Amino acid sequence: MLIEILQQTINGLAIGGVYVLIALGLTTVFGILGIAHFAHGSVSMSGGYLTYFLVTAQGLPLLAAIPAALAAGFLLGVLVEMLAYRPVRHANHINAFIVALGLTMMVEGINLQLFGHEQVVIPTGLNRVFRLGGITVPELRLYVIIAAILLVVAMMIFVERTKTGQAIRAVAENRDAAILMGVNVKTIPLIVFGMSTALGVAAGIMVGALFAIAPGIGEGLVVKGFAVLILGGLGSFPGAILGGTVLGITESIAAGFISSGYKDVIAFVVMIIVLLIRPQGLLGRAP
Amino acid sequence: MPNYKFMPNHTFTRACAALAMSLVCGASLAAEKKLTVGVADALTGGGAVYGLPQANAVKMAADEINVAGGIKVGPDVYKIDVIAYDDKANPTEATNAVRKLIDRDGVKYILGFCCSGSTSAVASFIRNEKAVMLVGNAAERSITTAKIPNLVRTRPPADYSGQAAGTFIARKGQKRIAVLGALDVGFYAQYVDSVERELKKAGGEIIAREIFSLKDRDMSPQLTKIRGLNPDAILVVGYVEPAAFVYRQAVELGMNIPRYGFTSGSEEQFLRVTTSEQMEGVWDLRPTELTLLSASKNGVAYHANYTKIFNASPSPSSPYAYDQLYALKAAVEAAGTVDNTEAVAKALRTIPVPPQVVMQYQPVDGKMFDSNGQAYTSNGAFQWQKGKWVFVEDLPSDSKAYSQFLSTLN
Structure with a gap:
């Protein structure tokens, strides 16, 4: 029993890592700019598709394709902010909402046209399996967990320890005060969107390597991302990390011990229970 | 005797030409x-x-x-x-x-x-x-x-093939079979029911019925649960893509037991998800269909x-x-x-x-x-051997008896 629980936890950590990265991107955009960026999942999958293209069609090694896709993801995020959200920043919230939905459809359509309807799996060649007692850890899952941890740590260091990070936090706390303190509030959204999309691309690559990328996967992932946001607490970085991890492990344990047919249902039931007890989410601030 | 002229010569020629034209046109109309x-x-x-x-x-x-x-x-x-x-x-x-x-x-x-x-x-x-x-x-x-x-x-x-598959698995001596599949789809459930009937005749049983959906790609939670039950073999019924992930993830979880399936996927379709090594030894028990061998x-x-x-x-x-x-x-x-x-x-x-x-x-x-x-x-038993589906043997299938059974259903 203990071994099974540990194994399910390991299983859940990998997918939890993906949820964390998606949720971190969403919470950064939502917490700082107040935008529910529904296209985040589809944009993230574009990065996964790009990596697949670079590896399979261009013959690039995976370790070269990943940074290239992350850089492309950053630029794509900057473009999304400039071309899609900036024009409606001072308009009614519904405008940004509609832009987000339209962007989702557009990006899904572009992915479909460029990469077709069939699922693609990013080839990694990482097929070894590590065994520890009765627990098995596939090499790829281990690297996904490690990469997710490294990216989260890097993100935290960036936000907490760098001047740009401090500026981002300042804008999130009080935009007007940040302007008075000399923060360039025009560039902050660009950086936020760039970072958020790069994190999403990392998640897209993980999904493409662990499972597969196909039309519609990004939309499903963004729903989970928002669930994590609510579970962890809106706008909270530690909340997104905790929420993503909890959701991943809960899904895995629920499928293993209750029923695989209710995997998603049980995960959302847990979220509802948490919200009944703590409406602000696990680590959110009470209003 | 009056000399009947059916028609003047030039008229006759024109008529012949018209007839030829109409035949040609008729032929081309038929062709079109x-x-x-x-x-x-x-x-x-x-x-x-x-x-x-x-x-x-x-x-x-x-x-x-x-x-x-x-x-x-x-x-x-x-x-x-x-x-x-x-x-x-x-x-x-x-x-x-x-x-x-x-x-x-x-x-x-x-x-x-x-x-x-x-x-x-x-x-x-x-x-x-x-x-x-x-x-x-x-x-x-x-x-x-x-x-x-x-x-x-x-x-x-599907159950016409399931019956033959159940007999085959029972003959292999495996008694405790865990099923993982798209069991919310009627025909996959019917296939498994038929397998179970044949297994029971040989003293075997199905010890778990775990589900995945068409869009699922992470089946490691279900496989972990199945691994804990120590089955003699697993039976995977479902569309190619999720089934391929099951085969891959079973290996990743160190499940070194026979893997049977009902998927009808080509080598190319499976290799998009798994490696040939991960597929080695997998059985597909299905209508004979198209396999070159x-x-x-x-x-x-x-x-x-x-x-x-x-x-x-x-x-x-x-x-x-x-x-x-x-x-x-x-x-x-x-x-x-x-x-x-x-x-x-x-x-x-x-x-x-x-x-x-x-x-x-x-x-x-x-x-x-x-x-x-x-x-x-x-129906046939196919096995993945060195990157290919290999036809191993025909499975016993009685089309006439099944046809009579089908006629009794509404």
Whole structure:
């Protein structure tokens, strides 16, 4: 029993890592700019598709394709902010909402046209399996967990320890005060969107390597991302990390011990229970 | 004796010329007659692994028939034109696609139908239409138990294969089998029920029934649970893509037990997800379908032509649709009409297996389709060996007995 629980936890950590990265991107955009960026999942999958293209069609090694896709993801995020959200920043919230939905459809359509309807799996060649007692850890899952941890740590260091990070936090706390303190509030959204999309691309690559990328996967992932946001607490970085991890492990344990047919249902039931007890989410601030 | 001149010479010459012209025109008119057949199938989405190759197969068969002279109905020769719509394996989309084919395009013969949900939706109303529906890969049993006179199916129902699979697994000596599959899909559940019946006869049992959905890609939680039960073997029933992930993740979880399946995926489709090493030793227990080692001469030629035309290997189940068109051709020629769909539907239930088909059918009383409109192929045990599906042996299958059983169901 203990071994099974540990194994399910390991299983859940990998997918939890993906949820964390998606949720971190969403919470950064939502917490700082107040935008529910529904296209985040589809944009993230574009990065996964790009990596697949670079590896399979261009013959690039995976370790070269990943940074290239992350850089492309950053630029794509900057473009999304400039071309899609900036024009409606001072308009009614519904405008940004509609832009987000339209962007989702557009990006899904572009992915479909460029990469077709069939699922693609990013080839990694990482097929070894590590065994520890009765627990098995596939090499790829281990690297996904490690990469997710490294990216989260890097993100935290960036936000907490760098001047740009401090500026981002300042804008999130009080935009007007940040302007008075000399923060360039025009560039902050660009950086936020760039970072958020790069994190999403990392998640897209993980999904493409662990499972597969196909039309519609990004939309499903963004729903989970928002669930994590609510579970962890809106706008909270530690909340997104905790929420993503909890959701991943809960899904895995629920499928293993209750029923695989209710995997998603049980995960959302847990979220509802948490919200009944703590409406602000696990680590959110009470209003 | 009066010298009757039937007509003046120059008039006679003109008449001959006119007659010749009319013959030529008549011949060309006959050559230009067109029979449009429709295809409703999953061309995108999860079902496309089955539907797209089926649609390709119908087009290929149409081209072959056209090159060989078309369909001969009395003095007329019909060339086949194919219109294909994407039903996304979705019941609503399939209904819309078929309505469009019948109402807008005036199509009377509709082929394809890879997936059971969408096919059942169309089958529910096709009885009231002046059209004939030829079902391919969709394996839900109830499609041919409703006694729909204008519907036939080339693929045998799933439980017909499940029975043979259960006998095979029991013979291998495995007693405790864990099932992981798309068990919320009726025909997969029917397959597993048949396997279970045969296992029980040999003192075996199914110890777990775990579910995955078409879109699931992470089956490690279910596999971890199954691993904890120490089964003798696992049985995977479902679409190729999720099944491929199950095989891969079972290896990643160190499950070194026999893996049986009911998936009908090609090597190419599996290798998009797994490695050949991860697939080594997996069994697929299914209708014999198209695997080169078990293929007839027609099967080998089909594989070569398909690969050449579409630049990809055909899926093993795609010939179900290819065979539909040859069966339709035989029925139209036997009925002597393209317009009377009732006569063509009746003829379908009387024709022998056409010589051009690819699948190895087991005719019932000498006919390709039984009175339920159901065709039967042999079942086979295939094993993945060094990157390929290898045909190992035929599985015992009694088409006549199953046909009688099917007739008793409603």
